[in-house]
Amino acid sequence: MTILKSYLNFLYNSKNEHGVHSPFVFSLLTNCFYDKKKYPEYGILKNYRNSLLLNKNTIQVTDFGAGSRVFKSNKRQISKIAATAGISSKRAELLFRIVNYFQPENILEIGTSLGLATSAMSLGNKNSKVITLEGCPNTINQCQWQLQKFNINNVDCVNTEFSSHLKTYNLQPTTYNLIYFDGNHSKKATLEYFELLLPTLTNDAVWIFDDIHWSKDMEEAWEIIKNHSKVKVTIDTFQWGIVFFRKEQEKEHFVIRT
Ligand SMILES: C[S@@+](CC[C@H](N)C(=O)[O-])C[C@H]1O[C@@H](n2cnc3c(N)ncnc32)[C@H](O)[C@@H]1O
Numbered sequence: 001m002t003i004l005k006s007y008l009n010f011l012y013n014s015k016n017e018h019g020v021h022s023p024f025v026f027s028l029l030t031n032c033f034y035d036k037k038k039y040p041e042y043g044i045l046k047n048y049r050n051s052l053l054l055n056k057n058t059i060q061v062t063d064f065g066a067g068s069r070v071f072k073s074n075k076r077q078i079s080k081i082a083a084t085a086g087i088s089s090k091r092a093e094l095l096f097r098i099v100n101y102f103q104p105e106n107i108l109e110i111g112t113s114l115g116l117a118t119s120a121m122s123l124g125n126k127n128s129k130v131i132t133l134e135g136c137p138n139t140i141n142q143c144q145w146q147l148q149k150f151n152i153n154n155v156d157c158v159n160t161e162f163s164s165h166l167k168t169y170n171l172q173p174t175t176y177n178l179i180y181f182d183g184n185h186s187k188k189a190t191l192e193y194f195e196l197l198l199p200t201l202t203n204d205a206v207w208i209f210d211d212i213h214w215s216k217d218m219e220e221a222w223e224i225i226k227n228h229s230k231v232k233v234t235i236d237t238f239q240w241g242i243v244f245f246r247k248e249q250e251k252e253h254f255v256i257r258t
Contacts, residue, residue, distance in 0.1 A: 010238045014255040017029040017034065022250075032100075033094065033258055041096055042093055044119070047150070048115075049082065049092075053082050055077075058077050059142060060075055061074050078114070078142060085114075086117070095117055095120045095180070098242075099128070102178065103125050105128055106128065107125075107130045107179070108132075110181045111134065111182035111184070113134065114142060115157075121178070132155060134157065134159060135159070137159050163196075166196040166197065176205065177206065178206045178208070180210070186218070194207075194225060201230070203246055209225070212238075222241050225241065232250070233246065233253075234252075
């Protein structure tokens with residue numbers, strides 16, 4: 001299916017809070033997804049983005065995974081990376097609200113880039129601990145400076161290759177209440193990270209997968225994730241697949257307009 005067909009399919013099947021009978025999902029939609037309040041943190045996120053968009057310095061980038069369709073050279077301008085590789089403003093605000101709503105204590109991000117999503121999650125719960133993984137050393141250095149510049153202090157930036165990190169890192173004693181998967185958008189990698197992170201699950205865990213309709217491959221990965229025995233509720237927002245594991249919940253899949 002092309003992305004356009006997938007999108008038309010999404011529009012046909014998607015709904016808003018009307019007709020959603022699950023109290024858990026209804027509350028999430030009305031109090032978080034469709035929350036129209038202008039949070040002061042949106043201003044910080046805007047400034048964080050603008051300062052990157054104005055940064056004409058170049059860095060040598062190490063390419064990883066399937067996410068780098070746009071660039072040919074390895075020398076890239078910070079402003080261009082921010083404009084093409086990062087989360088959009090609208091979605092950064094939604095990510096902020098999701099973190100603000102659930103107040104996860106431990107957050108993991110797979111794919112930091114320049115920290116546009118990292119900063120949104122960090123500000124969503126200033127008491128959380130955010131760990132973010134990025135393979136490119138120059139990109140993550142740049143991100144660390146940017147986070148410091150904005151006094152964002154609850155983030156631990158880890159320069160590592162995802163798969164080797166998740167395989168070797170002792171995950172057992174760690175639990176993550178929210179994981180944002182935003183790097184290496186391939187079926188194989190997505191399912192590998194999904195399996196490797198299962199030992200970190202808590203009942204209230206929220207996992208967000210970016211770009212679930214980006215390719216046929218990713219749509220297949222999303223179907224497999226939905227059908228996994230541990231997965232209870234899923235929400236497809238077209239851009240994101242959001243997964244909940246709450247044992248008390250009936251298995252149910254929602255397709256929701258944001
Ligand atoms: C789409 S970008 C992340 C965007 C970021 N979350 C944001 O919203 O600004 C994906 C990042 O993951 C990194 N990446 C991709 N595959 C990787 C891998 N296998 N190991 C480590 N880093 C990887 C890339 O270098 C890139 O910076």
